[in-house]
Amino acid sequence: MLPSLFSSVLELITKTSTELPPDVRAAMRTAMAAEPVGTRSAQALTIIAENIDLAATGEGAICQDTGMPTFEVKTPVGANHIWMRQQIREAVAEATRRGVLRPNSVDSITGQNSGDNLGPGTPIIHFEQWEREAIEIKLLLKGGGCENMNAQYSLPMELPNLGRADRTLEGVRKCILHAVWQAQGKGCSPGAVGVCVGGDRTSGYLHAKEQLFRTIDDLNPDPRLAELEAAIMGTVNRLGVGTMGFGGEVSLIGCKVGAFNRLPASFFVSVAYDCWAYRRLGVVLDAHSGDIARWLYRDPVNPIVPMLDQAGFARTGVEVALTTPLDEATVRSLKVGDVVLISGPMFTGRDAVHAHLAKHDAPVDLRGAALYHCGPVVQKDGDGWRITAAGPTTSIREEPYQADVLRRYGVRAVIGKGGMGAKTLEALGETGAVYLNAVGGAAQFYARAIEAVDGVSLLEFGTPEAMWHLRVKDFPAIVTMDAHGNSLHKDVETASGEVLAVLR
Numbered sequence: 295m296l297p298s299l300f301s302s303v304l305e306l307i308t309k310t311s312t313e314l315p316p317d318v319r320a321a322m323r324t325a326m327a328a329e330p331v332g333t334r335s336a337q338a339l340t341i342i343a344e345n346i347d348l349a350a351t352g353e354g355a356i357c358q359d360t361g362m363p364t365f366e367v368k369t370p371v372g373a374n375h376i377w378m379r380q381q382i383r384e385a386v387a388e389a390t391r392r393g394v395l396r397p398n399s400v401d402s403i404t405g406q407n408s409g410d411n412l413g414p415g416t417p418i419i420h421f422e423q424w425e426r427e428a429i430e431i432k433l434l435l436k437g438g439g440c441e442n443m444n445a446q447y448s449l450p451m452e453l454p455n456l457g458r459a460d461r462t463l464e465g466v467r468k469c470i471l472h473a474v475w476q477a478q479g480k481g482c483s484p485g486a487v488g489v490c491v492g493g494d495r496t497s498g499y500l501h502a503k504e505q506l507f508r509t510i511d512d513l514n515p516d517p518r519l520a521e522l523e524a525a526i527m528g529t530v531n532r533l534g535v536g537t538m539g540f541g542g543e544v545s546l547i548g549c550k551v552g553a554f555n556r557l558p559a560s561f562f563v564s565v566a567y568d569c570w571a572y573r574r575l576g577v578v579l580d581a582h583s584g585d586i587a588r589w590l591y592r593d594p595v596n597p598i599v600p601m602l603d604q605a606g607f608a609r610t611g612v613e614v615a616l617t618t619p620l621d622e623a624t625v626r627s628l629k630v631g632d633v634v635l636i637s638g639p640m641f642t643g644r645d646a647v648h649a650h651l652a653k654h655d656a657p658v659d660l661r662g663a664a665l666y667h668c669g670p671v672v673q674k675d676g677d678g679w680r681i682t683a684a685g686p687t688t689s690i691r692e693e694p695y696q697a698d699v700l701r702r703y704g705v706r707a708v709i710g711k712g713g714m715g716a717k718t719l720e721a722l723g724e725t726g727a728v729y730l731n732a733v734g735g736a737a738q739f740y741a742r743a744i745e746a747v748d749g750v751s752l753l754e755f756g757t758p759e760a761m762w763h764l765r766v767k768d769f770p771a772i773v774t775m776d777a778h779g780n781s782l783h784k785d786v787e788t789a790s791g792e793v794l795a796v797l798r
């Protein structure tokens with residue numbers, strides 16, 4: 295009874311979390327070649343490339359958000375799906391114990407993290423039968439930042455900057471452009487989109503996500519959809535969103551479109567946005583032993599070609615060295631576009647911490663502090679802790695709290711990705727603080743900037759949501775919102791919105 299199924303699935307999860315598929319690597323290499331040297335996007339892509347290489351060589355998670363594991367399984371007729379589901383779930387729990395997956399399954403009523411990625415609805419496992427004597431398992435790890443950027447449109451409708459989107463492929467084209475524009479850097483661009491035209495609200499999203507199992511370079515068998523995909527890829531990069539929304543030449547690396555029949559009254563366009571950390575692999579298993587007979591999307595015989603053929607993130611000499619805790623005069627001297635290297639204590643805090651700080655006292659003195667929107671992957675290391683992946687999470691979720699936190703606790707630097715809104719921008723100016731954008735998904739890169747874990751507060755929220763007391767050295771980030779009312783995010787969103795109007 296498939297004695298190797300557990301170990302094969304564990305191997306699949308490990309490789310998917312740590313190794314980007316060759317087609318995604320190739321697309322990211324093309325993106326790197328397109329960005330002029332010295333630009334913010336080029337710098338961010340260098341960090342991303344270094345991170346991809348570090349993850350593959352060290353078998354660490356490419357991004358600390360290992361996402362919602364989604365398995366698509368095809369089995370011969372008669373396979374025992376109940377037993378197979380159990381084996382897959384046990385492999386997920388083991389991968390979580392080993393730190394390959396971050397504990398990501400949270401009880402929606404109590405907020406309790408199950409700690410092992412198991413719970414109602416998680417992981418997602420879809421079974422299908424086929425008339426072959428083999429088992430195929432494909433896995434997609436899609437994080438929360440990009441999942442939150444998914445969009446569903448009900449046509450006909452009016453779209454900002456694009457006008458009316460009709461129930462035509464031209465209307466669909468407008469929806470896709472709008473989805474990429476609204477994601478900006480929040481979904482860790484440059485991303486890829488899977489799209490479903492039609493279906494109902496549920497099947498539309500499902501089929502859109504299924505499109506992400508296609509390789510970036512495949513050709514749509516439907517010539518009408520192939521033409522649409524080509525039209526999108528031919529124009530979308532004029533938007534200028536760029537890497538992490540910093541502005542630049544490449545906003546999207548792939549567009550895959552499928553179509554389902556619909557009800558006469560409905561016309562949904564569902565868009566599943568995936569980030570640059572587009573983690574998708576698969577295996578074909580022997581139907582008797584469960585051994586891996588063949589990999590999908592990767593060729594294990596050929597060694598991985600590193601993304602970088604030179605040193606990674608290099609200092610140019612104009613970076614601003616900051617030591618925490620920060621004083622007001624230093625912070626007010628910073629302006630949008632400055633690259634900073636932070637050293638000293640840093641505290642993590644994301645959704646649960648911000649909700650807590652709104653109602654309770656802070657567990658540590660946050661005056662002058664750098665507060666990092668990050669949910670790291672953490673492993674117990676003797677009496678202490680070791681952080682194995684630590685990139686930024688999407689900051690806009692903290693917008694309802696951030697201004698109050700800045701005013702109440704005296705935080706001087708908020709670090710995250712994707713930028714924040716008007717309330718936070720106003721509070722930055724009022725209190726003398728900055729927003730620093732780290733490169734989303736660069737979890738291995740930033741983990742190496744952490745010298746020590748000095749402690750932890752609020753661990754009852756689970757490891758991703760706790761407040762970790764870090765000591766960092768030369769942690770790089772870009773000032774994207776300063777204390778003088780400037781926001782790079784607002785500027786790029788406005789400029790790219792004007793381009794949308796041209797592309798309508």
Ligand code: SF4
Pocket residue numbers: 357358359360361436437438439440441480481482569570571685686687688734735736
């Ligand atoms: S790269 Fe960004 S969007 Fe993707 S999983 Fe990581 S943090 Fe989330």
